[in-house]
Amino acid sequence: MNQFPVYVPKLLPAEENYLSGRRSCQGCGKALAARIVAKAAGAVLPDQLPPQASITAQSYAYDDLTFDPMLETMQAELIRASAMAGASCRKAIVGIDRRLFLSGQLVAARMFTRDENTLYLCFDNEPHIDRLISAANPPEFKLAEVSHPVPAGEIKRIVKEKNIPAPVAEGSFSYIATACPSYPFDLIEKVKKGLASDGNAFILVLAPCPTGWVFNPKLTIKAGLMAVRTGYFPLYEIENNNIKITQKVLNRKPVQDYLKMQKRFFPFPQELIPVVQEAVNEGYEELLQKAQA
Amino acid sequence: MKKTKHDKSFVPRLNQQIPIVEDFLSNEDWRFEVPLWDTEKCIKCGVCYLSCPDGAIYQNEEGYYEADLKYCKGCALCSAQCWTGCITMQEVFKRFPWQTR
Numbered sequence: 275m276n277q278f279p280v281y282v283p284k285l286l287p288a289e290e291n292y293l294s295g296r297r298s299c300q301g302c303g304k305a306l307a308a309r310i311v312a313k314a315a316g317a318v319l320p321d322q323l324p325p326q327a328s329i330t331a332q333s334y335a336y337d338d339l340t341f342d343p344m345l346e347t348m349q350a351e352l353i354r355a356s357a358m359a360g361a362s363c364r365k366a367i368v369g370i371d372r373r374l375f376l377s378g379q380l381v382a383a384r385m386f387t388r389d390e391n392t393l394y395l396c397f398d399n400e401p402h403i404d405r406l407i408s409a410a411n412p413p414e415f416k417l418a419e420v421s422h423p424v425p426a427g428e429i430k431r432i433v434k435e436k437n438i439p440a441p442v443a444e445g446s447f448s449y450i451a452t453a454c455p456s457y458p459f460d461l462i463e464k465v466k467k468g469l470a471s472d473g474n475a476f477i478l479v480l481a482p483c484p485t486g487w488v489f490n491p492k493l494t495i496k497a498g499l500m501a502v503r504t505g506y507f508p509l510y511e512i513e514n515n516n517i518k519i520t521q522k523v524l525n526r527k528p529v530q531d532y533l534k535m536q537k538r539f540f541p542f543p544q545e546l547i548p549v550v551q552e553a554v555n556e557g558y559e560e561l562l563q564k565a566q567a
Numbered sequence: 568m569k570k571t572k573h574d575k576s577f578v579p580r581l582n583q584q585i586p587i588v589e590d591f592l593s594n595e596d597w598r599f600e601v602p603l604w605d606t607e608k609c610i611k612c613g614v615c616y617l618s619c620p621d622g623a624i625y626q627n628e629e630g631y632y633e634a635d636l637k638y639c640k641g642c643a644l645c646s647a648q649c650w651t652g653c654i655t656m657q658e659v660f661k662r663f664p665w666q667t668r
Contacts, residue, residue, distance in 0.1 A: 281611075281612065281613065282612060282613030282614060282616060282617050283613050283616070283626065286617070288626075290622050292622045294592075294621045294622045294623060294638040295592050295594075295638075296592070296594060296597075298620065298621070299640075300597065300598075300640045300641065300642035301620060301640075301642035301643075301644050302620050303620070305620040305621065306618070306619075306620035309619075309620065309621075309622055310617075458617055484642075491642040491643065491644065492642060492643035492644050492646065492647040493647065494620075494642075494644060495618060495644065495647070495648060496647070
């Protein structure tokens with residue numbers, strides 16, 4: 275086996291830049307993605323840098339309030355230390371949770387107003403899909419046990435939110451991509467491309483969450499595979515306004531297989547599954563048309 | 568290569584008492600199962616190493632893979648991904664009926 279080139283220890287660097295600990299649950303997809311990204315990026319920093327800047331994959335429990343000043347100090351110190359060392363520093367990578375990205379106006383404002391040469395990763399564990407399962411408004415008294423599904427008209431709008439958010443796609447990013455940790459070498463290539471590009475870059479990473487989506491933690495990689503194979507989360511990249519699909523799916527599986535894996539869809543009525551299928555098909559065909567044009 | 572205090576002698580036993588952890592970096596009290604490698608079937612492809620979300624799997628001097636039992640959480644992702652089927656999960660702590668997943 276040592277003679278073959280397709281052999282994981284030969285393809286990846288042996289050094290581990292990820293700090294293992296108690297921050298993530300069993301089988302966390304976000305932790306898996308962060309570890310692969312840390313491997314792809316490599317050990318950044320020369321010895322002159324302060325210890326605060328040498329955190330590679332520790333992007334977990336930050337609030338909306340603590341995130342922005344932390345980011346400011348990190349980037350300021352990176353610039354200062356690279357000036358001290360006399361060498362050009364690598365591009366900084368920032369990992370953001372999807373919920374923080376949607377709720378926090380700070381992050382979005384920073385991304386669009388300033389041109390800081392950074393690579394943004396958005397770890398998407400689909401917090402917005404909870405609205406699809408039950409309505410956003412809290413139910414009235416004693417109605418909590420009854421499920422309140424969203425009307426069929428709104429489902430398409432919610433399902434299409436899973437893609438790259440519109441302000442990012444319309445903004446001035448040099449490189450935009452979607453990735454998934456169940457395709458690890460695809461993710462590694464995209465991170466390297468994002469680091470090589472000039473200006474800001476954005477990668478949306480699907481991170482299956484066993485505790486939130488309620489499935490067995492040994493199925494995290496399979497959940498990511500199913501999301502790609504059903505066409506629910508297509509993998510593509512946008513470079514110089516050219517869309518290119520990196521993982522082409524010829525025979526797409528029905529979305530029902532993906533939804534049945536997760537027990538959080540238990541209260542979701544079965545009559546509405548064709549509506550989700552329609553929304554997924556429309557999104558995928560739009561993407562195909564854009565890629566051909 | 569990581570060194571752990573559990574490398575020399577680890578004998579998984581059922582009905583063992585869950586330890587009280589003082590070192591808050593370790594995950595010893597989280598898991599119910601522990602991966603064990605069958606070295607006859609293992610071809611050293613390293614897929615388990617790639618799929619571990621905690622970075623707890625490392626390579627031996629002989630080239631085989633092992634779990635760092637300080638950090639392993641027992642999620643069984645490695646055994647689900649191993650395509651030769653050389654990884655089996657062995658139960659360490661007894662699981663009560665309400666602790667099923």
